[in-house]
Amino acid sequence: MPTKDPSIEPGRDVEQLREALDRQPVIEQAKGVLMVLQNWSADEAFEALVGLSQCTNTKLHVVATILVASASREQPMLPGAEVVDAVLAEVRRIAPGHAFDRTLTTAESAT
Template sequence: MRSHDEFEGAAELGQLREAMYSLPVIEQAKGMFMVLRTWGPDEAFEALVDISQHTNVKLHDVAAVVVAAGSGSGASGLDPRVYDRVLAEVRPFFGGLSEGSA
């Protein structure tokens, strides 16, 4: 039988893995806001968080939509409805982002 500490350690390891997976795309999306809106990193991150909360979509997925739309590629693996919902929130910030779903 596993101890409470082992379960906590496994959960923490899972959270660290998720953070390592999510961080690059979040940083890329922040960079897009920073360049296109001439914002600092805190403002860019706050915008991503606001969009995430407003659309009820995970921050990582919001960032993936921003990066995919900015690069003209689809956000593979995302539900097209999620992609479109997030893109509708992001488009006013950047104007002219890619239309259509993943």
């Protein structure tokens, strides 16, 4: 009889999968924004998002949410202004000529 791997927690794994699936649409939207604005392939846009995430030490889905919110009329609750400013500064660097200047509601400005 095979032994059970204690590192596998089915409930936790299912929850992580749900979270990943919930976050995927905003990542795809952010890729689409970069693809249109920069004439990039899906792979190039994803690589840029990953680079933004690493450069700003911000989770990928948060970077995507900030990018989509700044390019649209959506106003989701975002992390602190410092994170938003850092991400948008990097977005402006990789996508020059596109404003990404929308005033966004951050956790600090909502209180």
